[in-house]
Amino acid sequence: MKTILIIEDERAISRVLKVYLEKAKYEVVQAFDGDEAVHLLQTMQPSLVLLDVMLPGRDGWDLLNYIRERSACPVIMLTALGQTQQKLMGLNQGADDYITKPFVAEEVVARVNAVLRRSTPMAVHPQAKVFGHLKVDFKAHLITLHGVELTLTPRDLSLLLFLAQHPNQLFTREQLIECVWGLDYEGSDRAVDLAIKRIRQSLIHWPATQGEIRTMRGLGYQFCVYEPR
Structure with a gap:
């Protein structure tokens, strides 16, 4: 089972995403601020991160850089900022996708599925x-x-x-x-x-x-x- 780490300080949004992702058969772990997210990233290897830009403590841009310095884990940015410049900034810093709030939970699940399909190589296991x-x-x-x-x-x-x-x-x-x-x-x-x-x-x-x-x-x-x- 693939694990999705949701880093989102708006608990209502995080709860809704958790319900829909679990319905799609994903394991879900939640963080509600940047410092909590760093602690989790030090102790687990999620299959994908849903990352809000505006967070207490370390913001989403800082966390994106933190993740990219350590792994190729797929990251989808979540933000209320809809400007094209913000989207380009996220993609240029290594985000795999970008979703603007408000969004439909089913769309987020579909984007998660699509990013994981693109990022998961065919398994070749050594003997x-x-x-x-x-x-x-x-x-x-x-x-x-x-x-x-x-x-x-x-x-x-x-x-x-x-x-x-x-x-x-x-x-x-x-x-x-x-x-x-x-x-x-x-x-x-x-x-x-x-x-x-x-x-x-x-x-x-x-x-x-x-x-x-x-x-x-x-x-x-x-x-x-x-x-x-």
């Missing part, structure tokens, strides 16, 4: 990835650390393979259950926590300088990998 001393062979369903095969239950193995296929991406418990174990899974979502605990134990000798499975409190889990310096 194996190496993260320092950790090697993950997706084709053979084999994971080795320092050349020694890890012994994992099928469920834990499938979870680690999925996380390794998506390094540095944040997933909620619900997303992991849906993507890894399937919608017909009937157990508690706490099973994800227990599986992560067992996986971490198996990775105890993986150097912390190379990577880790990080808990984002209240948000989910992230398979973090670090580039060598």
Whole structure:
């Protein structure tokens, strides 16, 4: 499930967008000022950002620059400013689209769909990835650390393979259950926590300088990998 970050200080507008985007099967996270948005952007990797220009604290232009310095995440600007010059400014600074208020929520959803279609490349998954001393062979369903095969239950193995296929991406418990174990899974979502605990134990000798499975409190889990310096 793709995650949309709405950065909008008008709570009524944010609530309406959240309802329509969730109806379109998106996960939605909300921020109501620039500082809150920066905190979220430091702890998650949204699929797309809906960004209001006029915000308390850091404004939309500042946040757009902040995002562009760190990622190619698609950004759609939301603003009451309808002048052509303002639209060109946003597009020239790296925005992917620009919607002027007042708008129809269905139009925003359609624009989100269109921008994501344009920005999502065809998935080409390698057969194996190496993260320092950790090697993950997706084709053979084999994971080795320092050349020694890890012994994992099928469920834990499938979870680690999925996380390794998506390094540095944040997933909620619900997303992991849906993507890894399937919608017909009937157990508690706490099973994800227990599986992560067992996986971490198996990775105890993986150097912390190379990577880790990080808990984002209240948000989910992230398979973090670090580039060598």
